[in-house]
Each structure stands twice: as C-alpha cells, then as structure tokens.
Amino acid sequence: LPAVLKKRRNSYDGRGNATVHVPEELPSAWAKLEGDSNPLYVEEFCPFTMELATILTRGRGGEVVRFPVVETVNREHICHVVKAPASVPPETARAVSDLAERAVASIGGVGSFGMELFLCDDGRLLVNEIAPRVHNTGHYTIEACLTSQFENHVRAVLGWPLGSAEMVAPAAAMVNLLGFGDGSGVPLGLAEALGVEGAHVHVYGKSRSARGRKMGHVTALGRTPEEAHRIAQRAADLIRFGGEA
Amino acid sequence: LPAVLKKRRNSYDGRGNATVHVPEELPSAWAKLEGDSNPLYVEEFCPFTMELATILTRGRGGEVVRFPVVETVNREHICHVVKAPASVPPETARAVSDLAERAVASIGGVGSFGMELFLCDDGRLLVNEIAPRVHNTGHYTIEACLTSQFENHVRAVLGWPLGSAEMVAPAAAMVNLLGFGDGSGVPLGLAEALGVEGAHVHVYGKSRSARGRKMGHVTALGRTPEEAHRIAQRAADLIRFGGEA
Numbered sequence: 001l002p003a004v005l006k007k008r009r010n011s012y013d014g015r016g017n018a019t020v021h022v023p024e025e026l027p028s029a030w031a032k033l034e035g036d037s038n039p040l041y042v043e044e045f046c047p048f049t050m051e052l053a054t055i056l057t058r059g060r061g062g063e064v065v066r067f068p069v070v071e072t073v074n075r076e077h078i079c080h081v082v083k084a085p086a087s088v089p090p091e092t093a094r095a096v097s098d099l100a101e102r103a104v105a106s107i108g109g110v111g112s113f114g115m116e117l118f119l120c121d122d123g124r125l126l127v128n129e130i131a132p133r134v135h136n137t138g139h140y141t142i143e144a145c146l147t148s149q150f151e152n153h154v155r156a157v158l159g160w161p162l163g164s165a166e167m168v169a170p171a172a173a174m175v176n177l178l179g180f181g182d183g184s185g186v187p188l189g190l191a192e193a194l195g196v197e198g199a200h201v202h203v204y205g206k207s208r209s210a211r212g213r214k215m216g217h218v219t220a221l222g223r224t225p226e227e228a229h230r231i232a233q234r235a236a237d238l239i240r241f242g243g244e245a
Numbered sequence: 246l247p248a249v250l251k252k253r254r255n256s257y258d259g260r261g262n263a264t265v266h267v268p269e270e271l272p273s274a275w276a277k278l279e280g281d282s283n284p285l286y287v288e289e290f291c292p293f294t295m296e297l298a299t300i301l302t303r304g305r306g307g308e309v310v311r312f313p314v315v316e317t318v319n320r321e322h323i324c325h326v327v328k329a330p331a332s333v334p335p336e337t338a339r340a341v342s343d344l345a346e347r348a349v350a351s352i353g354g355v356g357s358f359g360m361e362l363f364l365c366d367d368g369r370l371l372v373n374e375i376a377p378r379v380h381n382t383g384h385y386t387i388e389a390c391l392t393s394q395f396e397n398h399v400r401a402v403l404g405w406p407l408g409s410a411e412m413v414a415p416a417a418a419m420v421n422l423l424g425f426g427d428g429s430g431v432p433l434g435l436a437e438a439l440g441v442e443g444a445h446v447h448v449y450g451k452s453r454s455a456r457g458r459k460m461g462h463v464t465a466l467g468r469t470p471e472e473a474h475r476i477a478q479r480a481a482d483l484i485r486f487g488g489e490a
Contacts, residue, residue, distance in 0.1 A: 191405045194406045197408070198391055
C-alpha cells in the first residue's frame with residue numbers, strides 16, 4: 001500500500017478506480033467498485049513527477065509519425081489541460097515516443113494511437129493508458145500541427161502517406177470543457193469566449209451535459225506552453241455547460 | 246482600345262468576357278458573348294503590374310477584421326495561385342484594405358467578403374470583383390490564419406465576436422486544382438500529392454470534372470511566399486482531374 005483498485009472494464013475519466021492507502025479503506029473501495037459482481041485488479045500506487053502523453057500514427061506499411069510529447073494536468077482523474085510540448089529533456093521525450101512506437105508496433109496497429117504515461121519520481125516511465133484511436137490529449141494537433149491526429153488517422157487507414165506532425169507554433173495548450181452539472185449541451189458564455197483573441201473554441205454538440213462530461217475544448221497557440229495555456233484557460237473559464245444558471 | 250467586353254451576368258472564371266484590341270475584333274467578340282441576346286458592357290483595358298486580393302469580415306456592429314492582402318496569379322482569367330502576403334509596400338496593402346472596408350461598409354455588408362483588384366502600372370488600385378461571400382482567394386486562411394474566412398463568416402452572421410486574422414506562419418500559398426477535362430471528380434495522384442511534406446490537399450468532392458472547373462486546392466505554409474508556393478505547386482502538379490488517363 002498505497003495501491004489502486006480498478007475495474008477491468010469501463011474505467012475511464014476517473015470512473016471505476018479507487019485508491020487504497022490503509023487496509024481499512026479496502027471494504028469501501030470494494031463496495032464502490034461493486035467488486036462482488038465486477039472483476040477488479042490491483043496496481044501499485046505510482047508517485048509521479050508529471051503525467052505525459054503522446055499521439056503516434058502508424059501507417060499500413062509500418063511507417064510511423066510521432067506527435068510531440070505533451071504534459072497533461074488531471075484533476076479528479078480527468079484530463080483538464082494539455083501543454084505542448086512537455087517541459088522534459090529531449091531524451092525523456094524520445095523514450096516516450098520509443099515506448100509508444102514499440103507498443104503500437106507490437107500489435108500491428110494502424111492509425112492514430114494515444115498513450116498516457118506517468119513520469120515517476122524515480123525517473124521510470126509507466127504506461128497508464130493506450131487508446132487505439134485519436135485521443136483527447138491530441139486534440140490540440142488540429143491547430144498546432146501541420147497534420148492533425150485525425151487527418152493522419154484517415155491517411156493511415158486508407159494507406160496514404162502520413163503527414164508531418166511538426167508544430168506550426170513554438171507551443172500550444174488545450175483546456176477541456178467539462179460539464180458543470182446536468183443540463184443542455186449548448187454552453188453559456190460562448191460569445192464571450194470567442195472574444196478571447198487566439199482561442200479556438202470547440203463545442204461537441206452533445207445534446208446533454210453532465211458533471212465531468214467532456215463537452216468541448218479550447219486550444220491556443222503561444223510562444224510558450226504557459227502563454228498558450230493562459231489564453232485557452234481565459235476562454236474556457238467563460239464557458240459553462242449545465243448546472244443552475 | 247484596347248477594351249474588354251463583358252456580359253452583365255454569369256461572367257466568372259474567364260467566361261463571359263472578351264478583349265478587343267482593334268475594331269476588327271469587335272464582331273467576333275460580340276458573337277462569342279451573344280451580344281444580340283445578352284446585355285454587355287465595355288471597360289477600358291487596364292495594364293496592371295500585379296493582381297491583388299483580400300478578404301475582409303464585417304460584423305453586425307460594423308466591426309471589421311482585415312485578412313492579409315495577397316497576390317493572385319491568373320492564367321486564362323482563372324485564379325491559379327495565391328501568395329500571402331503580397332509583395333507590396335505596407336501603404337499599398339493598407340490602401341487595399343481601406344478600399345475593401347469602405348466598399349463593404351457602403352452596402353452595410355455582414356460576413357466575409359472577397360475583393361480582387363488590379364495594381365495598375367500607374368499605381369492606381371482598380372476593383373475588379375467584390376464577392377459577397379467567402380472567396381477562392383481566401384481559402385489559404387484555413388491553415389494560414391488564426392481564424393479562417395469561413396469561421397469569421399459564421400461568427401459575423403451569428404453576431405459573435407470576430408477572430409484574429411493574424412497569420413500563423415510568415416507566408417503561405419495556395420494553388421488551385423482545375424479540371425483537366427471531362428471526367429470523374431475523384432483525382433488521380435492524390436496519394437503521391439499527400440506525400441509532399443507540408444502540402445494541405447483539399448478535394449471538393451464534386452461528382453464531375455470539366456476543363457478549368459475548380460475541383461480542389463493545395464495550401465502550404467513557408468518562410469516566404471515563394472517557398473510556400475514551391476511546396477503547394479509540387480503537390481498540385483501530381484494531381485489530375487479528368488481527361489484521358
């Protein structure tokens with residue numbers, strides 16, 4: 001201990017897991033995850049310095065395009081902010097991309113894949129999630145890269161040449177727009193958010209909002225990830241989905 | 246003389262006009278434009294140094310966003326290449342945008358407008374076309390500007406704040422993909438063109454190709470308009486719509 005209990009299925013965005021610090025917490029964790037009816041697994045808790053992620057597109061012929069390695073900031077187990085590129089040494093970024101490439105190649109994957117990792121306090125890189133598809137942590141590539149994770153996914157599946165993942169600005173950031181509570185999928189404050197210069201606001205058009213549900217995101221470019229984050233956050237803070245008006 | 250005869254309606258992309266250098270050419274020009282059944286008008290031929298264009302978005306409250314002034318290269322009266330920004334002094338670019346703003350404001354226009362102009366040998370700016378909509382000469386803004394002409398059009402019409410038209414790269418270029426002849430709207434050479442790094446290939450999905458018909462375009466970013474043009478042209482040259490295989 002500490003350890004993390006997880007459901008084998010339907011665990012995402014903070015659902016389906018529970019951290020156990022002392023043995024006395026085990027019964028309530030087991031009950032929360034309905035362990036009597038769901039197969040669970042247990043993992044060592046990993047003290048980490050930073051959470052990282054990357055997108056990688058692998059073509060039919062095995063060729064690979066590596067998108068930048070990014071830093072993700074999670075709150076309550078949900079991704080809130082992505083900063084590109086991550087403030088890590090080049091060898092760390094290369095190790096992340098090497099790991100992602102080996103993982104995707106090992107299953108003969110074709111298309112865009114997302115990978116999330118912990119950079120542990122002892123320097124180890126531990127893979128947290130591999131998504132066999134375009135991923136939330138790669139949405140910033142729409143504006144920030146010469147080719148987005150979406151376009152490269154289509155190119156890969158169709159057997160077309162992959163496009164460059166080079167960034168068009170020194171840095172970028174993405175802030176998720178999470179539902180505040182039950183309500184409409186049409187946001188309040190959209191016009192105000194569009195008034196923030198340089199903010200690219202994306203609304204997914206989901207019919208209903210729920211607390212913590214991903215309803216959209218805001219991307220901004222900048223000279224540094226921090227500058228980009230400030231712009232995107234300013235716009236995101238003006239938008240609200242659901243909850244009482 | 247020389248003068249240009251034009252149809253009052255349905256003149257675009259080189260259709261519906263005829264240049265008359267000597268009086269003897271008048272009967273054939275009249276016949277070509279079916280002057281007996283179509284109202285025509287006549288204009289002085291303008292010897293020009295360069296063809297320019299710009300996009301301007303005007304909001305409901307009269308606020309205006311000026312996109313860069315670009316150089317257009319036409320062949321057979323059809324736009325082939327757009328280079329952004331145009332290699333003109335800042336005061337010329339400002340005069341173009343001033344002209345466009347006055348023109349759109351004079352009709353109370355709301356949305357994105359395209360304007361094409363001649364920079365005459367004597368330094369005058371003559372407006373050639375005002376398009377009350379997004380325009381071919383502004384397609385480069387999808388990749389090259391913080392906000393595209395399309396997004397700003399929607400923002401304007403909905404009464405939302407307009408987005409910045411600042412370029413994300415020092416320069417950009419767009420090359421039109423024109424039909425080579427009658428045939429399918431599905432191009433040959435698409436995979437090869439996608440292999441050109443930095444080329445953004447757009448195919449419009451028209452069902453049929455015809456000679457000179459706009460079937461798509463390629464945009465590239467660069468450090469200079471010439472560098473961007475080389476990349477876009479290299480991809481465009483690999484694509485063909487219609488004609489014999």
